[in-house]
Every structure is written in C-alpha cells, then in structure tokens.
Amino acid sequence: MKRIAKNLIVSCVVFSSATAASAACFADYKAKQENPLRLHYGVLEVNVQPCRMTRAVKDNVAKRVAAGGWVLLQVESVFDETGLEAKKRDAGEFYLRY
Numbered sequence: 001m002k003r004i005a006k007n008l009i010v011s012c013v014v015f016s017s018a019t020a021a022s023a024a025c026f027a028d029y030k031a032k033q034e035n036p037l038r039l040h041y042g043v044l045e046v047n048v049q050p051c052r053m054t055r056a057v058k059d060n061v062a063k064r065v066a067a068g069g070w071v072l073l074q075v076e077s078v079f080d081e082t083g084l085e086a087k088k089r090d091a092g093e094f095y096l097r098y
Contacts, residue, residue, distance in 0.1 A: 025051035027078045028087055029061050031070035040070070042094030043087050046078065053078045064098040 028043045044064060046057050053075065062072040077083075088095050 023049075023051065024081050025049070025078060026080070026084055026087075027057055027061055028076045028091070029065070030073040030076065031065045032073055033070055039073075040094050041076075041091055042097060043084070043091040044096060044098045048078070051078055051080050061098075068098060 025046050025048050026043055027046050028041065030039065030041055032039050042065070044061065046060055048054065048057055048060075057078055058072070058075050061075050065072050
C-alpha cells in the first residue's frame with residue numbers, strides 16, 4: 001500500500017511539473033521606425049521556460065520585430081497568460097502580431 005501511495009505522489013508531482021513547464025510566456029515591448037518616426041507597443045509570445053527576462057528573449061523579440069521593419073527599443077516585461085488580457089487593448093494591431 002505504501003508503494004502505491006508513493007507512486008501516486010510521484011506521478012502527481014511529475015504531471016504538475018509538466019503542466020507548469022508547458023505554460024505560455026509572453027513579452028511586451030516598444031519599437032520604432034525612422035523617416036518618419038513611428039513608435040509602437042506590442043505583445044508577442046516567446047518560447048522560453050522558465051518565463052523570465054533573458055538576453056535570448058531580447059534577441060528573439062528584436063529579430064522578430066525587425067522582420068516587420070521595426071527596431072526594438074526595449075522589452076518591457078515577460079509574463080504568463082495571467083497578464084495577457086490586460087495588455088491586449090494597449091497593443092492594438094501589434095497584439096501577438098510577430
């Protein structure tokens with residue numbers, strides 16, 4: 001009986017870890033274009049675990065917005081789904097665009 005309980009606990013821990021590891025991660029950023037000067041605020045999904053600010057996140061965001069002709073000014077923050085809806089209105093057409 002103890003072995004069954006131990007296996008059940010281990011299974012629950014493994015399942016909860018897998019669920020947390022697969023959680024989506026997002027970054028919000030500011031970018032610009034020149035001639036004429038245009039600025040935008042956007043939100044995009046980044047593939048990073050754990051969901052935190054790293055140099056790789058900044059490089060990835062810069063590369064993706066550059067494909068649209070923009071220069072990254074800064075990555076504001078990195079967050080999970082809980083912060084996503086609050087930023088949707090502010091990002092407008094640049095919400096999950098890149």
